[in-house]
Amino acid sequence: MKPSFHVISHTHWDREWYLTFEQFRFRLVDLINGLIELLESDPEFEVFHLDGQTIVLEDYFEIHPENKERLEKLIREGRILIGPWYLQNDEYLTSGEATIRNLQTGITMSRQIDKEMKVGYLPDQFGNISQIPQILRGFGIGNVVFGRGYDNFKSHQEQEFLWEGADDSRITAIFMPNWYNNAQRIPEDPAKALKTLKLIQAKIDERKQTNNYLLMNGVDHLEAQENLSGILKGLRETLGDEVEILHTTLEEHIRRVEAELLSPAVQKGEMRAGDDYHILAGTLSARVYLKQENVKAQDLLEKWIEPLAVWARMSGLGSYPEAYLTYLWKSLMKNHPHDSICGCSQDEVHEHMMDRFEALMEAGEETLRRQALSLLRGINQEGMGDDDQLIAVFNPSTLPLSGWIEQCIDFLEKDSVQSFRIFNAKGEEVPYQIISQTKTRKQRLSPINLPTELPVDRYTIGFAAEQVPGQGYTSYQVIPSQLPAAFEAPQNEESKLENEFLRVTVNPNGSLNLFDKITGETYEQQLIFVDDADAGDLYVFKYLHGDKSLTSAELRAQVQATVTTEGYQAVEIGWQWELPASLATGGASRSEDKVGYPIKAMLGLLRHARHLDVRIELDNAAKDHRLRVRFPIANAVPGTLAGGQFDVLRREASSGKEYVRNANSQPNWKWAAAGWEQGMAVYNKGLHEYELTEADTALDLTLIRSVGTIFGRPNPLPHENDDNPLGQCQGIYTFELALRPFGASDNAAILAREAEAYHHGLRSYVVPVREDKWASGRPWVQDSEIGDLFSRPDPDAGKPRLPREASFVMLQGDGAVLSAVKKRLGGSEIAVRFYNALDVPTSACLTLAAGISRAWKADLMEQPTEELQTENNTVTVQVKPKEIMTILVQTG
Ligand SMILES: [Zn+2]
Structure with a gap:
């Protein structure tokens, strides 16, 4: 069989990185303008x-809307390939649900133009999650085709294989060992x-496993090679029938590889192998402030707006x-590209990201x-007084949940309320504490x-x-009263x-001894802070x-x-x-100068809670360092458990130790644990990096990493554009985590559900029972004689009332962990998505308070x-x- 060369002309578009989005967009506009001209004038290209990714189309059309027809015609003709992604997100630093929404958005946009590329193209992600095979399968x-996280030099041989995901889904995987630029630009000179x-062929x-040679003609931000068709013609003439040279698509390349690869090897699980700079390991903790904002925004959309909107509609x-959710998801995803959320870009890029987060949180x-x-x-x-108020506490977890609620309540000053009492949905009085x-x-x-404005007394x-x-709420009636409320003063x-x-x-050094009454284990010296110099950069932590x-x-x-109080203790x-x-100057040691580094930790324990809440506050005044918090275990553990994207990863203690890494850090999504069957789990918000240390007897969680350069690799000369002081993360930070010892009566799904619940927590809102009492406004100032306030009827008046507490969606099953409750993409049904976190089959029962008339299993396009x-x-x-x-449900 003769060799078949497949030249894939492409660009890799990092939307923002060492230049800002706007700066890079000039080059995108040049690229697409040139591409349209080239394709229209050279039918042999x-x-x-x-x-x-499809986002580049939006970015381009904002500048050149007049070229929409021309560009879309080329896409429909199959000469420009787009999608399936909306953008190239980092898979470890964004939720599994965000990866699904990313594909849903990219595929929807592609279908609007009537052409979608069916290739899971992941060229540059700094490692790939275990559920990529199943997610891609879910979209057909x-x-x-991927470029990082698969170490074919050491532990594997094949660059073409079957990748089996966390479940049993398998996909054809093509690794690009010489990355996506092995044929970056082909010289014009025939010789x-x-x-x-020949050089590419030899590599x-x-x-080699088949006769198909993948030649990736392009790299980051490069324009199409304008003289390529002539060069390929020349090569075909020179080589004659010896070889086949195609200017083609990845789809065609994959089709031919699959046809020849008759007994491919199988590789299972996540793809995160390689040395520090291959997987850019330090990006898990670079610029932690981005990660913290991202998990807040993710929860707001996934765990709060979507479920509550479904409950309201069910009621x-x-x-x-829907229109806002589409807008919000796109805004959020714009912060998810690998160079963006990884924190390894210029300061300006990340300042723009923080603006995006802020606008997104407002909306x-x-x-x-x-x-x-x-x-x-x-x-x-019914039965409530005119001056009463009603608090609702919402819970999007599938578990009943307790939490410490801080709520602001206003009373009209003219009502002179002196005290008030609070009663829960069962009519029992609830103790409370006045904070201010x-x-x-x-x-x-x-x-x-x-x-x-109305003058109020605010508590x-x-x-x-x-x-x-x-997946519901409970409510509390607040009754103004002359009697003092039944609450205890803090002791x-x-x-x-x-x-x-x-x-x-609490020990004299501030660490904790935590006794687990279920297992009888004591965990000593929890919460020790460990600080190291960091001689690395935003990509990689480096020991000094x-x-x-x-x-x-x-x-x-x-x-x-x-x-x-009865229900809550805090220290x-x-x-x-x-x-x-x-x-120090020169970077060979830490400086002699010291800065004050005060740390405060607030511990909170709720009645019935299995975990201890820890909120850490500090002012990060030190530079060039990494601060971690340590949770020791008495005996060495065989490995760790880590929350993943639709997965719980069971990693061996030795995992990753075969590579050259300054820190053998591992990613976690919402939680990580030392030990498999028994040990300490640490739930956390946006702290995605952990490492098993002290000869496998401690779990270290990175709080903050302070470094000021992107390209700080050993080079005595500074880079002209690489002074990024905001990467040092100076200033006041709050970190939230929780300690949860576990043992034989727990399993991965229990921990995953609890970690989710800890992460989103509870939220409360309050309204006065008689809102008309609060209706106010300045009268119409142009005519003081009329002076009336206007009113409108309540659109929900007369509708059936909700009970004082309720669940809307019940999901039960040993392994089932909820991911999404939303309206179906492009339809009116409710979509409920969950996964089985266990390694054994589970059955799951889904019940809706509104009733189920019909239900379907669905793919990931819903x-x-x-x-x-x-x-x-x-x-x-x-x-x-x-x-x-994913289950679709019609209610009724
Ligand atoms: Zn990239």
């Missing part, structure tokens, strides 16, 4: 591959062109904010508030009256909300926290030769109890620490694939290990 894509081809021959209240919070208030106003208020009390003017805004209260129903005494599961004592870690183990801490720990200010039997408003399905399942 067959096809150009636009990096597997049976292959992947040189021939030599280039591929080292690991006949409000309408589904997202208002979208959520509207859904929450339509539910809250729908709760039955003030007088203020409350702004009143209205679509029909001018804005005004901020704290109370323990207990057992809030899963400022001992630094001990205890409930039916845990007993926590000869430097020793500094720890908080020898410090003396101050301890103080802050809250003691505050403070450390006074000093750290070297930065690296198209029905199989109708399901329903019985008593419940659908029962069998779910394979690590299977992601």
Whole structure:
């Protein structure tokens, strides 16, 4: 069989990186303008591959809308290939759900132009998650072409193989061992062109499995090679019948490889092999502030707006904010490209990202508030007084959840409310704590009256909300009263926290001893801070030769109890620490100059909680360092568990140790644990990097990494554009995590569900029972004689009322972990997505309070694939290990 060369003309489009989005866009506009001209004038330039992402079209059309027809014609003719992705996100630093929405968006955009590329193209991601095979299969894509995370030099041989995901899904995988630029630009000189081809051939021959040679003609931000068709013609003439040279598509290349590769090797699980700079390992912790904002925004869209909007619609209240959700998801995904969320770009890029997060949170919070208030106003208020207020606490977890709620309540000053009492949905009085009390003017805004202000007495209260129903809410009636409320003042005494599961004592150095009453294990010296110099850059952490870690183990801490109520205990720990200010000039050691480095930790323990909440506050005044927090285990563990994207990863302690890495850090999504069957799990918000240390007897979680360059690899000369002081992350930070010891009675799904619940927590909203009492506005100022306020009827008046507490969606099953509750893409049904976190099959039951009339299994485009039997408003399905399942439901 003769060799067949497949030249794939492409560009790799990092939307923002060492230049900002706007700066790079000039080059994108040049690229696409030139591409249109080239393809229209040279019919022998067959096809150009636009990096597997559709966002570049939006970016281009904002500048040149007049070229829409011309460009889309070339796409329809198959000469420019787009999609399937909206953009090239980092898979480890964004949720599994975000990866699905990314494909949904890219495929929808491609179908609007009537042409979609069926190639899972992941050229540059810094490692690939275990569920990529199943996710791509869910979109009808049976292959992947990727460039990082597969170490074919050491542990594997084949560059073409079958990749089996966390479940049993398999796809054809093509790794690009010489990356996506092995034929970056082919010389015009015929002799040189021939030599280039032979060199590429020889490289591929080292690991050749079929007669198909993949020649990636392009690289980051390069324009199409304008003289390529002539060069390929010349090569064909020179080589005659000896070889076949095609200017073609990845789809064609994959088709031919699959036809020849008769017994491919199988590789299982995540693809994150390689040395530090291959997988750019330090990006898990670079610019932690981006990661923290991202997980907040992810939860807001996935765990809050979408489910609450479904509940409101199921209840006949409000309408589904589909247009806003489309907008919000696209805004969020614009922060997900690998160079963006990884934090390895110029300061300006990340400042723009923070602006995007801020705008997204403003729009997202208002979208959520509207859904929450339509539910809250729908709760039955029968028997409540005119001056009462109603608080609703919402819980999007499938588990009943308890939490410490801090809620602001206003009373009209003219009502002179002196005290108030709070009653839960069962009519029991709830103790609360007043956190602050003030007088203020409350702004009143209205679509029909001018804005005004009302003087109010404002209380901020704290109370323990207990057992809030899963995927639902409970409510609390606030009654103004002359009697003092039944709450206890905080007792400022001992630094001990205890409930039916845990007993926590604080050691003199501020670390904790945590006794697990279920297993009888004590975990000593938890919460030790460990600081190291970081001589690396935004891509990679690098140890400083000869430097020793500094720890908080020898410090003396101050301890103080802050809250003691029936349902919640809190203790505050403070450390006074000093750290070297930065690296010394020359970078060979840490500087002699010290900076004050005070740290505060707030511990909170709820009645019935299996975990201890820890909130760490610090002012990061040191540079060129990495601060981690350590959780020791008495005996060496065989490995770790880590929350993943639709997965729980069970990693061996030795995992990754065969590579040259300064830190053998591993990614986690929402939680990581030392130990497989028993040990300590650490739930966290946006702290994606952990490492097993101290000879496998401690889990270290990175809090912050401070470095100021992108390209800081050993080079005595500074880079002209590589001074990025914001990468040092100076200033005040808050980190949230929770300690959860586990044992034989727990499993991966239990921990995954709890970690999800910890992550999104509870949210509360309040409304006055008689809102008309609060209706106000300045009268119409042009005519003071009329002076009336206008009013409009309530659109939900007279609708059926909701009970004082309820669940809307019930999902049960040993392994089932909920991912999404949303309206179906392009349809009106409810889509519920979950996965089986266990390694054994599980059955799952889905029940809807609104009733189920019909239900289907669906693919990831949310198209029905199989109708399901329903019985008593419940659908029962069998779910394979690590299977992601989407169920569509028609209510009624
Ligand atoms: Zn890239």
